[in-house]
Amino acid sequence: MNIRFSIGRRIGFGFAILIVLTLFAFWLTTITIRESSAINDKITTIYTPSVNALRDLNVLVINSKMLISNWVNIQGESEYKPKLKKLIYEEYPHIKNRVNELARNWNQDEQASASGIFSLIDKLFEDHKNIMRQLNSFESYEDPVIKFDVEPMVRDENGEVNVQTRLIIEQLEGLIAVQQKNASVKIDEMDKSFSNLFMVVIVLGIALPVGGILIAVFTVLSIVRPVDELKKMLQKMQRGVMPEEKIRERKDEIGEMSAALNQLVDALKQTTQFAREVGSGNFDSHYTPLSDEDTLGHALLKMRMDLAENERILEQKVEERTAEVVRQKQEIELQKIKIEVLFNHVTDSIKYAKRIQEAILPPESLIKKYLPDSFVLYKPKDIVSGDFYWMEEKSGKVLFAAVDCTGHGVPGAFMSIVGYNQLKLAINKLDTTQPSKILDELSKGVSETLHQKNYEDATAKDGMDISFCSLDRKNNLLEFAGAFNPLYLIRDGELQEIKGNKFPIGVFLGKEARSFTNHKLEVQKGDVIYIFSDGYADQFGGPKGKKFMQNQFKQLLLRIHQDPLDLQRETLDRRIEEWRGDEEQVDDMLVMGVRI
Known part of the structure; x- marks a missing residue:
């Protein structure tokens, strides 16, 4: 055998x-x-x-x-x-x-x-x-x-x-x-x-x-080399290239694979030619399957029929969808016009609100009249602001304040109007210039205006933080009261912090109204007073994206307090912009400085 x-x-x-x-x-x-x-x-x-x-x-x-x-x-x-x-x-x-x-x-x-x-x-x-x-x-x-x-x-x-x-x-x-x-x-x-x-x-x-080398040589001669020829032919077919030459057929398993691959190449060449005809739109091209069991051949014939039908349906859908796209484009253009009109209306309204808000701020001439050696750094986050500064003279004393209302932008601007009106009413109603009494009356007026009966019933916790000063230039006497916000006094290179009360203007804490504390300070020539909102110290930035913080703000004021007030304002503005970098401004900023 x-x-x-x-x-x-x-x-x-x-x-x-x-x-x-x-x-x-x-x-x-x-x-x-x-x-x-x-x-x-x-x-x-x-x-x-x-x-x-x-x-x-x-x-x-x-x-x-x-x-x-x-x-x-x-x-x-x-x-x-x-x-x-x-x-x-x-x-x-x-x-x-x-x-x-x-x-x-x-x-x-x-x-x-x-x-x-x-x-x-x-x-x-x-x-x-x-x-x-x-x-x-x-x-x-x-x-x-x-x-x-x-x-x-x-x-x-x-x-x-x-x-x-x-x-x-x-x-x-x-x-x-x-x-x-x-x-x-x-x-x-x-x-x-x-x-x-x-x-x-x-x-x-x-x-x-030595035995391994002999086996390797024998394997290369009888197995690896023929398999490598098969691999190269398959790699060509993988790239879509039909081999022109055929592999020599031997009397072993590799020879059987070579014969099968040669037959497959011939069949693929016939299939390629048929696919080219169908791809060019010639759906009447002739193709004969290899046998009744030729799954690929029968699938190609069915594909030819399906492609012809799909081409007809696709042309119909393209026409329908083109009409729909044109209609939607026209509708989008119309909506775009409406949105632009609406946006312009809103922007114009906010700009008008800004002019109204600027109208309630003391003009530069009034500031220089009452406080000749002073500055105001005012940087709203948006077009309109929730911070505002206020100044007036009464009974021979200069009253001035830095106010930080709840929120910023449009909501903050509405609160600033409420705060401004109630502050004017409190000043006109009272015969005193004592800051604590004025803040008590202001808090009462804001609560009544916003219908804040008590803490439990209040639906909105709206209010404001404030630093309020009364300066008697004749007697060198300064009175101060604050809602959360403090006052900084720098004298002989040392910074004194006079803290305000730990509750805001309006109903926020407790069931009963609280009275603000009045602070009296004897000031001297050369003293520098600073009042401000929290927006400056809360600004994120720096190399690590952290807040500026109050300690750094104090050190900055100590470093520049002897400079002219206008230069101080420029330094504060430049320093916070350098700190902010590419970060977004997080809140309205307000800093007021006064030299005695």
Whole structure:
């Protein structure tokens, strides 16, 4: 039976070889690591601890020789005697147990050697104990019989204690050498296994890349190159370009794909020609589907019929919608004209309201007459303003005020008319020039005008903030009362703030009317007085888009208060415009300055 060597079999065979080699390397590495781990465990748990324990035993025997010599030579109590007892009764049994526990893993010869050593040590320590029993008191050291019996055992080079100690140390060193040799043998075995693994890894490291290169070359020649030709043809078709050449057909899966693609190109060329005819409006062009199952071919025929019908319907809709667009355009033009007329009427009305509002403001000549050394910075947010300034002379005193009505623009302007009229009525009604009395009457008049009976019944919280001053130039006396807004007095480079009451003109807080506080100040020549609305300090701007704030406003006034008043007004105007930058003006601004 002829087996077809397909692309899948080719790729599978090549990668199977790489996988087998990789698994072999993994298996060999695992075996080597496992054996090395076992060897390492023996080294760390048997041989190295055995060497250390035998060395400790060797040191113990040497120390015992030194301590028994001190016992014999030193009469009376000594620090060496407790150490010898501890060595024999505590340290030696502990080390003996350690060595016996480790000796379980030794061979029989090594175990026999260890047993012989312990027998010698036990006999040696029995001699030590006998010496300790005989030399157990001060008098025993003076007994010549005991000295004759004990001293040769320790002091003579060939004494029994010295001979036994040398024999034990000699056998211990031999056993230590055996254990060290065992450890070295195991280490050599582990090094050899790793060397073998290293050689296998080198061989596989060369074989795997070479095999991979051979598989890659084979894949490129038999798979990648034909697939690349198919890809280039498909990319041309993706861009809408019909290939002129055909792909060579082979006897494998890629050859079958090449044949199918060649047939598809021929069909698409026929479809392209048909689409051009239909696109040019030739709905009678001929097109024959490839078969009864040719979905695209039958869809193209239906598309030709639908396009012909849609063209007819579209022409009809275009005519209808063109007529509708013309009608709507005419209607929009008419509405635009009406809106422009309405806008002009509203603008004219607001400009007229501005002229009315300007009529109630004191003229420049009146200001210079009553307060020759003064300025007014007046910057409405809109065409009309909710801020206004007021000035009049009564009973030899100059009365002036800076008023901030609720809102700005048209609503604020209406409130300013109410405030102006009620302020005039209050001045004419009262025989006093005391600011607090005038503000009490003004607040009452505003509340009655706006029908603000009490806080609960008031439907609108409309009112105004005000700074009101009465200046007696003859006696250098200034009286002040304020609704929220303060008065600044700068004298000798220091700023004094005289605060107004914390409630406005009109009904806002509480059920009963409140009386305003009257402040009397003795002024001096050179003093500068400032009253203002909150619009200047509340303006947003600066590098971080924050408010100008009262503290910065105070510092600015302190810096410029000695300048001429006209220059002060220009500086204040320029500074707030620089601060505002591209930000919108948030409120009406009003600042009045007077030098005594």
